[in-house]
Each structure stands twice: as C-alpha cells, then as structure tokens.
Amino acid sequence: MTATKIAYVLDFDGTITETDITSAMARHFGKDHYLECSAAYRRGEFGMKEWLARMSLFLPPDPAELLDFAEARATLRSGLKEFFEFARSRGRPLYIASDGFGLYIEPILKRHGCREHVAGIFCNRVLPGNGRLETLTPYAHRSCPVCGNCKAAHVIELQEEGYRVLYVGDGLNDRFAAAYADGIFARDHLAEACTAAGFPFQRWDDFHDLIKTDILIENNHDHKFCDPAQKGFLRDNR
Numbered sequence: 001m002t003a004t005k006i007a008y009v010l011d012f013d014g015t016i017t018e019t020d021i022t023s024a025m026a027r028h029f030g031k032d033h034y035l036e037c038s039a040a041y042r043r044g045e046f047g048m049k050e051w052l053a054r055m056s057l058f059l060p061p062d063p064a065e066l067l068d069f070a071e072a073r074a075t076l077r078s079g080l081k082e083f084f085e086f087a088r089s090r091g092r093p094l095y096i097a098s099d100g101f102g103l104y105i106e107p108i109l110k111r112h113g114c115r116e117h118v119a120g121i122f123c124n125r126v127l128p129g130n131g132r133l134e135t136l137t138p139y140a141h142r143s144c145p146v147c148g149n150c151k152a153a154h155v156i157e158l159q160e161e162g163y164r165v166l167y168v169g170d171g172l173n174d175r176f177a178a179a180y181a182d183g184i185f186a187r188d189h190l191a192e193a194c195t196a197a198g199f200p201f202q203r204w205d206d207f208h209d210l211i212k213t214d215i216l217i218e219n220n221h222d223h224k225f226c227d228p229a230q231k232g233f234l235r236d237n238r
C-alpha cells in the first residue's frame, strides 16, 4: 500500500509571524485610510485584491524602507523551527501562501535560517514605479476579483499531485483554501469562519500544537466559498 503523501500549506502573516505585518504596514502608512479600507473589506464590499491595491497607494516608494519595517516586527511564532523539523522528518513538503504585500517573506525566512525548509512560496510582489509601489498579484485567479493570491488553487494543485493537504492559518481570507483542505489548523478569524461554516478543524495556538496533534480529516466540506476551477468567487458565499 502506498503511504499517504501529506503537504502543508501555511499562511504567513499572523500564522508564521505573530504579527500581521501587512496590516501593520497599512495601518502605519495608511493611517485613517487603513481603517476605512479595512472596514469596507470586513463588510464584504471587496476582497484582498482590492484591499492591496488601495493600501499600496499609501506605502513609501522604497521597498528597503518597507523591509526594515517588516524585519523590525517579525517575531516567528513559537515552535516554528521544531515544526519545520517535524515536517522534514516525515517527508512532508511545506508551502507558504500569502495574500499580503509579500516582499518580506523570503528575507525573514532567510534571516531566521528557515528558508531551506520551505518547498515553495506563493506570494504577491511590490514593485516601485511612478514614485510609488505597485502590488502585483501573480497568483490571482484569472477572473475572480476577490483574492490577490488564490490560495484555494494552491491546495487543489497539490491534491492533484497526490498530496493530502493540511492548511494552517489565522485569517478570514484563509477560509477559501481551508474549505478545500484535507485537514485544517485554524486560529483567530479562521477558527471563527470554520465554526460558522461547520467545518471540522483543529484549533492551534502555536506550532508545538501542530506537532502534538497530527490530524487528517477527510475533505467532506459541502460548503465551499469559491470554485477556482470555474469563475472563482461564489457570490452567495462572500
């Protein structure tokens, strides 16, 4: 019998790091615009893709300044290195899927000696141009307007490669990918979203919990928030 192939997909901000660095940047540089934009996002008026486009208008044009800002706030969540070793010892590849500004993920992982543990990073980019930064979303769905990075598509692609996927996250927009995962580790807003949707999930606080509790739940969620194989966003499920 072939052993089950398992892969992890992890959110970055508020999951790997204790602080949501993208939100901290937007709050710091966007000030009241951050509050207005985030309130509209929470009301469901638009998704992360639009949020990123709006908030990137207020970022300083120098990526180095943003990187300094990020690295000063980058505290890795407890147990991360032990968890990475745990995954490596079991031959489980780790992927990061982030819908933040993205530029700081690889430098932070390298600074903390963790980059080699990560098989792939799916994230947005920021590029200087016209005196400001522009956010690029290379992993956006071809037609869905909601997320900058279609995390659900990454989960589905790994499943198509034969992996059972464990999703680890904290945020509201992680629900799109979690709905497709074979097991969900959720905290904070993702835990609330999973509870509301009736998804089975494992609540986690830090990465030691992911080592202690090794779950694999059949993906039998009837309810999906989106459908990447079709047009993406399902309007009734925002």
Ligand SMILES: [Mg+2]
Pocket (backbone or CB within 6 Å): 011, 012, 013, 014, 015, 020, 169, 170, 171
């Ligand atoms: Mg997050």
